[in-house]
Amino acid sequence: MKRIVAILGFYVRLMPSFSALGYLARRLTWGRMRADFHGQRWVVTGGSDGIGRAIVRAAALAGAEVIAVARASERLERVVHGLPADAAARITTRAANLSLIRETATLADSLATAPGSIDVLVNNAGILLAAPEPTDEGLEASFTVNLLSHYQLTEALIGAGVIGANGVVVNMSSGGMYNVPLNIKGLLRTDPDRYSGKIVYACHKRAQVALTDYWNARYGDRGIQFHVMHPGWVRTAGVRRSMPLFAKLQAPVLRTPRQGGDTALWLCHARPQPQPDRIWFDRRPRGVHLMAATRNARSTPEALADYLQSMLERT
Numbered sequence: 550m551k552r553i554v555a556i557l558g559f560y561v562r563l564m565p566s567f568s569a570l571g572y573l574a575r576r577l578t579w580g581r582m583r584a585d586f587h588g589q590r591w592v593v594t595g596g597s598d599g600i601g602r603a604i605v606r607a608a609a610l611a612g613a614e615v616i617a618v619a620r621a622s623e624r625l626e627r628v629v630h631g632l633p634a635d636a637a638a639r640i641t642t643r644a645a646n647l648s649l650i651r652e653t654a655t656l657a658d659s660l661a662t663a664p665g666s667i668d669v670l671v672n673n674a675g676i677l678l679a680a681p682e683p684t685d686e687g688l689e690a691s692f693t694v695n696l697l698s699h700y701q702l703t704e705a706l707i708g709a710g711v712i713g714a715n716g717v718v719v720n721m722s723s724g725g726m727y728n729v730p731l732n733i734k735g736l737l738r739t740d741p742d743r744y745s746g747k748i749v750y751a752c753h754k755r756a757q758v759a760l761t762d763y764w765n766a767r768y769g770d771r772g773i774q775f776h777v778m779h780p781g782w783v784r785t786a787g788v789r790r791s792m793p794l795f796a797k798l799q800a801p802v803l804r805t806p807r808q809g810g811d812t813a814l815w816l817c818h819a820r821p822q823p824q825p826d827r828i829w830f831d832r833r834p835r836g837v838h839l840m841a842a843t844r845n846a847r848s849t850p851e852a853l854a855d856y857l858q859s860m861l862e863r864t
């Protein structure tokens with residue numbers, strides 16, 4: 550009962566800010582964003598639907614050449630529907646299952662060997678599962694999609710020198726991360742009897758925040774900027790699938806995918822300095838803790854990176 554009250558309290562407290570109401574109120578204070586991404590090459594994972602699709606389309610409309618990555622080819626093909634011909638022509642797609650290390654490696658190789666550098670990488674693909682989904686590589690799909698693939702792809706592209714000075718990496722986290730401290734032990738859960746999709750997802754999303762700090766410390770002197778953001782609560786197929794009751798109850802006030810992706814586009818346009826221990830939301834850096842308990846991290850960003858590297862090396 551106590552837990553249910555705590556969860557309800559969490560949603561009631563955050564609703565005015567995380568819903569479309571918060572977005573619309575804050576937008577009143579923003580000037581018009583005249584983003585011009587001509588000459589830039591972007592990669593957006595999870596780019597065929599929801600927030601990722603909105604980012605792909607908006608970036609292409611603002612002139613970027615965008616590579617959208619997801620599994621289902623049919624959905625990827627539909628990303629360009631309704632766009633003007635010039636923007637549609639700037640979007641290409643790559644089918645890859647990011648729950649598999651071998652497919653992420655193939656994707657990274659093909660991106661690294663293609664001509665030109667990558668100006669923006671949006672690590673957006675993310676899933677919240679009701680039960681663990683073991684992969685044939687001995688891992689679990691939400692862990693690999695939400696976190697390990699982001700680490701693998703980013704490290705591979707930086708290692709190959711294709712994300713260089715002036716590159717921006719945006720990691721799409723979630724307000725769900727406010728519920729848990731950084732804890733490596735919470736990341737890879739495979740026992741169905743002891744699995745809570747929401748907690749595991751929150752652990753992945755918290756880890757993205759720590760990883761962003763790690764990357765800024767490690768690669769900041771190369772001129773690459775790493776940002777972590779959360780989109781608020783957004784009307785997407787992912788939310789309807791993973792949290793149907795929440796999606797139904799909040800339906801009138803959920804953000805559009807374009808509103809959810811706004812901060813990613815703004816970060817790549819405005820290029821603010823990365824700030825440690827901050828998460829971007831509606832174009833502002835916010836604190837990464839809402840509860841005292843989450844300050845008690847059980848791991849460090851460096852230990853997290855070592856752990857993720859060890860996961861890549863053991864498979």
Ligand SMILES: NC(=O)c1ccc[n+]([C@@H]2O[C@H](COP(=O)([O-])OP(=O)(O)OC[C@H]3O[C@@H](n4cnc5c(N)ncnc54)[C@H](OP(=O)(O)O)[C@@H]3O)[C@@H](O)[C@H]2O)c1
Nearest residue numbers: 595597598599600619620621646647675723782783785787
């Ligand atoms: N919607 C929200 O309210 C909300 C709130 C907080 C954070 N977020 C975060 O925002 C991001 C996008 O969420 P969304 O709601 O827009 O999700 P969504 O509507 O479910 O779209 C997810 C995208 O990821 C792709 N994807 C899923 N599994 C994949 C895999 N194994 N390999 C490659 N691509 C995969 C999907 O295409 P395929 O299925 O074809 O692969 C799709 O393009 C996620 O990281 C999510 O955690 C969302």
